[in-house]
Structures are given as structure tokens and as C-alpha cells.
Amino acid sequence: MSYAYLFKYIIIGDTGVGKSCLLLQFTDKRFQPVHDLTIGVEFGARMITIDSKQIKLQIWDTAGQEAFRSITRSYYRGAAGALLVYDITRRETFNHLTTWLDDARQHSNSNMVIMLIGNKSDLESRREVKKEEGEAFAREHGLVFMETSAKTAANVEEAFINTAKEIYEKIQEGVFDINNEANGIKIGPQHSPTNPSLPGATGSSGSQGGGCC
Amino acid sequence: MQHQYWVTKKSVQRKLGGKEDECVISSDAELDAKLELFKSINDSCLQLQRFIDLYQERLCFLAQEEHSLGRYLKECGKNEKNDSAGKIMITVGKSLAYVGHQRLTIRPPLVRLHQEVDTFRGRAVTDTKVTVSEMEKCRTEYRAALSWMKSASQQLDPDTGYGVDKFRKAQSYVRSTKYKFDKFTLACLQKVDLLAAARCNMFSHALVPYINALSVFSTKTTEVLSTASTNLDKVEPYDFHVTAELAIPNEDKDKETFFNADYTDEDKEKILKESESEWKGW
Numbered sequence: 001m002s003y004a005y006l007f008k009y010i011i012i013g014d015t016g017v018g019k020s021c022l023l024l025q026f027t028d029k030r031f032q033p034v035h036d037l038t039i040g041v042e043f044g045a046r047m048i049t050i051d052s053k054q055i056k057l058q059i060w061d062t063a064g065q066e067a068f069r070s071i072t073r074s075y076y077r078g079a080a081g082a083l084l085v086y087d088i089t090r091r092e093t094f095n096h097l098t099t100w101l102d103d104a105r106q107h108s109n110s111n112m113v114i115m116l117i118g119n120k121s122d123l124e125s126r127r128e129v130k131k132e133e134g135e136a137f138a139r140e141h142g143l144v145f146m147e148t149s150a151k152t153a154a155n156v157e158e159a160f161i162n163t164a165k166e167i168y169e170k171i172q173e174g175v176f177d178i179n180n181e182a183n184g185i186k187i188g189p190q191h192s193p194t195n196p197s198l199p200g201a202t203g204s205s206g207s208q209g210g211g212c213c
Numbered sequence: 214m215q216h217q218y219w220v221t222k223k224s225v226q227r228k229l230g231g232k233e234d235e236c237v238i239s240s241d242a243e244l245d246a247k248l249e250l251f252k253s254i255n256d257s258c259l260q261l262q263r264f265i266d267l268y269q270e271r272l273c274f275l276a277q278e279e280h281s282l283g284r285y286l287k288e289c290g291k292n293e294k295n296d297s298a299g300k301i302m303i304t305v306g307k308s309l310a311y312v313g314h315q316r317l318t319i320r321p322p323l324v325r326l327h328q329e330v331d332t333f334r335g336r337a338v339t340d341t342k343v344t345v346s347e348m349e350k351c352r353t354e355y356r357a358a359l360s361w362m363k364s365a366s367q368q369l370d371p372d373t374g375y376g377v378d379k380f381r382k383a384q385s386y387v388r389s390t391k392y393k394f395d396k397f398t399l400a401c402l403q404k405v406d407l408l409a410a411a412r413c414n415m416f417s418h419a420l421v422p423y424i425n426a427l428s429v430f431s432t433k434t435t436e437v438l439s440t441a442s443t444n445l446d447k448v449e450p451y452d453f454h455v456t457a458e459l460a461i462p463n464e465d466k467d468k469e470t471f472f473n474a475d476y477t478d479e480d481k482e483k484i485l486k487e488s489e490s491e492w493k494g495w
Contacts, residue, residue, distance in 0.1 A: 006372060039388045040362050040380070058372055069236035071363045082303040186372070 002045065003056035005178075008153065009160070009169055010075055012084035012100055014093040018119040021150035022085065023061045029156030031151050033180055038063040045198050047160055050168050057164060069103075078106035080176070080184030081115065081163040086134075088118045088147065089126040094133070101141060109183055111175055115144045115163045122149040140156035216361065218387050222364060231449075237356060244398050251405045254412060257315045258334050265327045269320050276316040283310030288319035304448075307443040312434045319430055322422035329419040343403045348397035355394040358387040403469055 009018040020035050020042065027044040044059040060079070075170050076082075082104055086093040097116070102112060116138045118129060131147055138145030143164065148155040153209040167185070170176050226233075238245075286306030293299035362383040369376045 022293065039384050039391065040366065041369075045371070056279050056372075060371075066240035067237050069240075071359065071366055073370075074363065074366045 002054065003071065004183075005168075005171070006056045006058055006186040006188060007080045007164055008078055008186075009057055009059040009081045009083065009163070010054075010183035011059065011083045011085060012072070012104060013064055013083075013117075014087070014096050014100075015066075016065065016202050017087040017090075017093050018150045018196050019064060019083075019085050022083070022119060022156060022159075023059055023150065024116070025057070025150045025153050025156045028173045029153070033151075037065065039072055040068055043151040044192045047161075048164060050161070050165055053168075054188070055164055055168070057160060059160075073103065073107045076104060078182050078184045079108055080107065080167050081113045083159065084143070085116050085117045085119050086129070087120050087125050088129045088131075088134075089120055091128040094137075095120075095188045097137060111170060111171070111183065113144070113166045113181045114141075115146065115159055115165055116141075117149060117159055118147040121147040121154060122152050143176070148169075148182055214403055215360070215382070219357040219361040220354055222390070223353050223360060227353055227356075233356070234359070234440075241352070241398075244401060247402050247405045248345065250409060251345065251401075252407055254405075255334075255338055255342075258330055258338065259411070262327060262330050262334070269323045270326070272316060272320055272323070276313045279309050279313030279316065279450050283307065283313060299458040300448045301445060304444050305439050307388060308437050311437050315430050315433050319423070319426045322426045326419045326423055329415055333412065333415055337408055339400075341408050344397065344400050346406050348394070348401045350388065351397045352395040355387070358383065358390040 011023060011034060012017055014137055015037075020038050021031060021043045023042070024035075027030055029078050030119050040063055042061045044061060046059075047058050050056050058077050062068070062075055066132065075083060084097065084100055084104065086097055088094075101114070104112070118131070118133060118134045126132050134147065135145050137143075144166065146159050146162070149155060167176070171178055175187055178185050225231075255296045283306045283396055286302045286309065288306075289298045290302030290306060293302060362380070365376065365378075365383040371377055
């Protein structure tokens, strides 16, 4: 499948907030109540269409456990978008947001679009963090905010796609230098229709060739 | 082969006390706190054993000394010509010998406690030590795996597949070592908790006979000493006439006047003037 752009996303946040489930819901449209612990990072990808352009989202689902923290920091590099996830039923995951945000800002490029996500919105009865608190935090730190549920799929599509839209707008505005891969954006091998999906030896020469126009 | 390289590297680093990733260290905080508790249980048990050993030894010495002093006083009392002095010496001697004898009854429960602590150290502490060292071995392997994964993460591109195979290899190694490490971590946490509880349990059992022995000893010796004290009251007071002359009564008086008198310079001057006038008078 060919694409016009490839955006690199990372999903970050405390362990057990539902990062992997969000990814699974977005890529496979299914929900797994019990998920194995993520070791280091897992990858996911999906095509979306914005402005009638094919955009491939390459999503890096990072491990939330503290032991992996310094490893996951190396994944921030070259990400165009980040989903910062907390669990609305666990207050401490919300309290750790500033640490995550500092980490993300420190190890990524400054133009990275960060979306704040309060996950598990289906568990209204066990809610510990009010929606307003999430909104306030996002406003204070200049983030986009959304409450999602990986279980019911509520807002999951929107979260990923809105982030992509914002990145796309930034490209149009010229904020992102699309020829610099450190920004997490790659121009696709539009002229090679036989391109298989990942992983595998895709025409890397094609992707570079696409960059010159 | 590759993982052996990382394990060796990590072992050397841990042995030499090289700088470890702070996030990795803080993720082991609970375990490390528990290990501190284990260390303190181990150390304090060893200390306690030493103290009990010294204590029971000195207890024996003290009992022996009391006994011999008591016998000596009794002997002297028998040979004393003065009736009252003899009575006093015999009474004191008898009660001292008794106290010395009774003091020995504290020793058996102490020795028992010593044995209990010894068994506790030999069995429970040693067993926990084995688990802890197994855990440390797993920890080294796990941390080695993490370092490996970190290095494999440096250049990773899932779109082109670059470095993914290398990363997957490291990742599966992290998964297996993490599983083992988590298992041993849990075992350590549980064992140390159990160890702490077992120690409390041991003390609450082994200390009861000691406390009882102490209280029996105190009751018995109090009884004997108070009887002795009433007996001593009955004895005619010893006449200190002869010895009184050996004392220096003046010394005390001097002290009293010295400390009671308000010392002022004026007084001193007055005295000086008086003495001067006296001199003139001469």
C-alpha cells in the first residue's frame, strides 16, 4: 500500500492505562480485556485518509513500566505525534502526567503534537479523575484533550485521526520540515504501487526518491 | 552468545558498582527496601546471639562471685568475736549466697533463646539467603537484557524493517528474564515478610520462659532480702566508738563552712585590714 505521508506516533503513559488496548482497538477494531505486559515497544500501523491523501500512521506503543523508562525515551526521537494516556479510574496515573510530559518534551522535537487521553471512560462508576480536570490540564499545557474507551471504541478513531489532522495542518503551515525525518514524517513511495505493507524490505530507495519533489 | 556478552558486561558492572540506570533502580525500590529489612534481620539476629552469649557468661560470673562473697561473709561471721557484727555478716552472707544461687535460674531460658535464634538463623535466614542470591542472579540477567534491548532500540525502523529482527531477539530475551526475575522478586518479598513474622513469633514464644524466670528470681530474692533486712534491724546496733576516733570529723566541718559562706571580696578586704591592724598592734 502506498502512502503520501507516514506519521510516527508514540503512545506513552503509566503502566496499565490501556495504551496497548487503544492501539489494538484502532488497528484491529477489537478489545482484549487482559493484555500481556508490553516489553519495550510494540508496533502498529494503519492507513487513514485526510484531505483525500493516504496517510500511514506508524504507532509505537511503549511500555509503561518504570524499568523500561530509559529505553522508551529513545523511541521519542523522531515522533510527530504523541498520545499521552492516563486512566480516569486511577488518580495516580493522572498525577504522573507532568513527569511524562516533561520526559516527552525533553526527548522529542518541539513541534510534536501531543494529545492528552483519559482512557476507560466506560468505567464511569469507578471514575476518580473528572473530565474537567483533564480539560484543565490540557489547556494549561497546550495539549488537545479527549476521553476515550478502548473497550467501547468511543473516541478512539477520533483521537488518532484528530492528532493526524493537526500534524497535517502543521505540514501545510510549513511548521514541519517534511524532508527531515527527525520530525517523524516521511514522504511515501508514491511511485511504487507494488509496495508491500510492513514489515519487510519495502523500497526504501523509493521512499527517499519521493522526498525530492 | 550475544546475551552472554551482555550478562558478562552487566555482572562486571554490578560487581564493580558501576552506575546503573536510575529508572531501573527505582523500579526495584520495593524489593530493595525488603532486602534492607532482610539485612537488618540477619544482622540483628547475629548481634543478639552474641549478646546472649556474653550475657549468660557474665551472669554465671556474677552468680559465682555472689556465692563466694556470701560464703566468705558467713565464714567470717562465725569466727567474729563480736556477736552483733557476726550476726550481720552471717545474715548478709546467707542472702548473698542465696541470690547468687537463684541468679543461675535465669540462665536456662536464656540458653534456650540462644538455641532458638541459632536455629532461626541456620534454617529460615539461610533459606531466605538462597532465594535472595537466586533473585540477584536473575536481576543481573534481567538488567543485562534491558541493556541489550536498549542498545537494539537505538536504530529501529518498523517501516523498512531495519533493526527489527535484532530488537525482537532482545525483546524475547527481556521477556523471559523478566518473567524469572518477577517470580523471584515475589518469592523474596514473601519470604522476607514471612521471616519477619516468624521472628516475632519465635520471640513471643522463647521470651516467655525468660520473663517468667526473671520474675520468679525477683520475687524470691526480694522476699529473702526483705527478711534479711528485718533481721538486721533486730540486731543491736554496733558501737562505733572506737572507729569514730579514726575518722576526721574536722574535714567535713571545713567543707560545710566553706561552701555555705558567701564569699565576697569585701569580706576578704575586711579580714585583710583587720589582720593588718593586728600586725600594727604587734
